Amino acid sequence: MTDRLGDVRDGGLTERAIRTQGDILEVATAEFAANGFAGARVDEIAARTRTTKRMIYYYFGSKQGLYLAVLERVYAQIRQVERGIQVDEMTPDEALRTLAEATYDHHTTHEEFIQLVSIENIHRAEHLRQSETILRENATAITLLEEVIERGVREGIFRGDVDAVDVHMIISAYACFHVANRHTFAAIFDRDLLEPARQDAHRRLIGDLVVATMTDRSRSGGNGSTGRVG
Amino acid sequence: MTDRLGDVRDGGLTERAIRTQGDILEVATAEFAANGFAGARVDEIAARTRTTKRMIYYYFGSKQGLYLAVLERVYAQIRQVERGIQVDEMTPDEALRTLAEATYDHHTTHEEFIQLVSIENIHRAEHLRQSETILRENATAITLLEEVIERGVREGIFRGDVDAVDVHMIISAYACFHVANRHTFAAIFDRDLLEPARQDAHRRLIGDLVVATMTDRSRSGGNGSTGRVG
DNA sequence: TCCCGAACGTACTAGTTAGTACAGACCTAT
DNA sequence: ATAGGTCTGTACTAACTAGTACGTTCGGGA
Structure with a gap:
């Protein structure tokens, strides 16, 4: 008082x-x-x-009301980060690398966000589905990625059978895993994925990974115009 | 009775x-x-x-004793799957693709395992760390991958700055994400990652991804002998 | 100055849940 | 057959936890 x-x-x-x-x-x-x-x-x-x-x-x-408010807050924060990214002047592969690294940086510095997403998935997203704001606003994160990929495909440097949502999934998967499965991974393989000394290498790796995948010319079967995902 | x-x-x-x-x-x-x-x-x-x-x-x-027994059981099951994989006769890139696809198939068909791993991570792996069996036996999953990668590096087709644990992380990240974040992903992006119609494309993609990353010759900086991860 | 509603604190309750006391059934060995 | 250990079922409790009843304080407007 x-x-x-x-x-x-x-x-x-x-x-x-x-x-x-x-x-x-x-x-x-x-x-x-x-x-x-x-x-x-x-x-x-x-x-x-x-x-x-x-x-x-x-x-x-209620406890649930509080939980929902917490969820909306952390999702609003990631939207904020996504809005700040500028890739207009970059080549498609540079842009892709930048987006991947930004996602990696956000997730590795927002452990609570990743944990809450994990928790929400255990509950089959039943709380998240109640939030119109999250459903409406957070899907727009794809827009930027769509532009970059479309540009890359048009320029003939990206494969055409992997769309923006797929790429978002790849980037998220990598970035989430570092944080979400940090403890079991460290326990079994004795390697802390968030160790500062590895940060730069891991950031570079997600960039390499997504660019290599999208520019890959030696892959198994099909090409840019066949076997589209979905 | x-x-x-x-x-x-x-x-x-x-x-x-x-x-x-x-x-x-x-x-x-x-x-x-x-x-x-x-x-x-x-x-x-x-x-x-x-x-x-x-x-x-x-x-x-106790409840905790039961939980630990459950954890040991699902980890024992994945060990069983890993032991059944044969990649001796394959080229390193074929072997890598096979291992990636096998992990993808296991995870997408064992939702409970992935959920338990997520839960265990929320608890900072404090239960898992009590199980000597899991810690001792499940780390050996890396052995197979190590051989394949060493072979690929020796033959000059794989980059040398990404080791077996890194590759395992990439594959696990992709495969885990499909299951672990299925519900929030579906809610926000309106795409069910486990939809049967997409399974084949997603399985191919993890193979492409890991092989493209390891055989990548056009990546940002450094090469096989510098900038080693870790 | 005094009324009113927003903001707040304390002490409580009703319902739930992990864990147990106690009693009994069953099989094996002697 | 009977002793003793393994295995099983019922009924209970002690502790915890989300949520609330009730009263109080505060600032601003009339």
Whole structure:
């Protein structure tokens, strides 16, 4: 009660209220990411905020409501990063490499996001499907990739049977794995995928991987115009 | 009590006991994979077996003991698959493609294994690290890959700065993602990664991807003898 | 100055869940 | 046949946890 301010209004919410909600969301993000939905404890979240459990229910209604708010927050953050990427002036392969590295950098520095995505998949995306914002806004991440790939195919340097969603999947798979399966991988193969000393090599590798795949001329069967994925 | 047999002994365990334990493990695998460790209910597992909760505690001691038994069981299964792979007669790139496709096929047909690995990572592999068997036996999966890659590098067709563990990571990442992130991916991008119609294309793609990456001659900087990963 | 609603804190409850006490059935060996 | 260990079922409990009832404080507008 020492830092109470002269509550200035802002869209129906007190400044203090906004800070309280932000405080709760930050702590809740860590708690859900670390323990899963069922494993997370509302009491534990409350204890680690400046406020009380009462407030969590006051602002978010239920444990599930809080979880959904956490999910929307982390998905909004990745949208923010994606919007900041500029690849207009680059050649298609340079652009592809840049996009891959940006995704790699985001995921490896946002462990909580990846953990929450894992958790959400355990629950078959049943919460995520309730969020129109995420479904509507986060699919647009593909647009940029589509332009780059279309350009590369038109210029004849990219294969034509792998589309933007496929490429996004490849990049995401690589970047997610480093974070999501870090612990079992380290336990079994004794190699920490996020070790700082390896970061640069791993970043280069995802670039190599996606460019090599898209520019590959020696692959098994078919070519740019046949055997389209899907 | 209708199907009671004349309990024949086998290594200290009744035949009936073995069947009971197997029954519990099978049901528990599904329950843990579907709901996570905290979300899984011992009562629910008991209700879906032919036996009772009492037996779960009799054989496995605790919820955690049961979970560990489940984990060991699914890891033992993947070891079994890995042991069955033969690549001696193949060229290194054929062998690599075969190994990648086998991993892809295993993971896409063993959803529960992937889910349990995800769950275990949420818990920072703290249960897995307790299992000496998994740590000792499952690391040997790399051996086969090591031979193939060494052969490819010696023949001058593979790059030399990516080792067996890196390649295993690439293959696992791709194969895991299809299963682990299936639901969020489908929700956002409206594409089911496990749709049967796409299976062949996706299997071919992981082969292309890993072979293209390893045989890539046009990559960013360095070559086979410099900039080694790690 | 005093009313009103937003924001907040404490103490509680109803329901759930991991784990157990106790009793009994079954098989094998002697 | 009977002792003793393995195996099984029922009914219970102690502890935990999401959610709430109720009261209080605060700032701003009339």
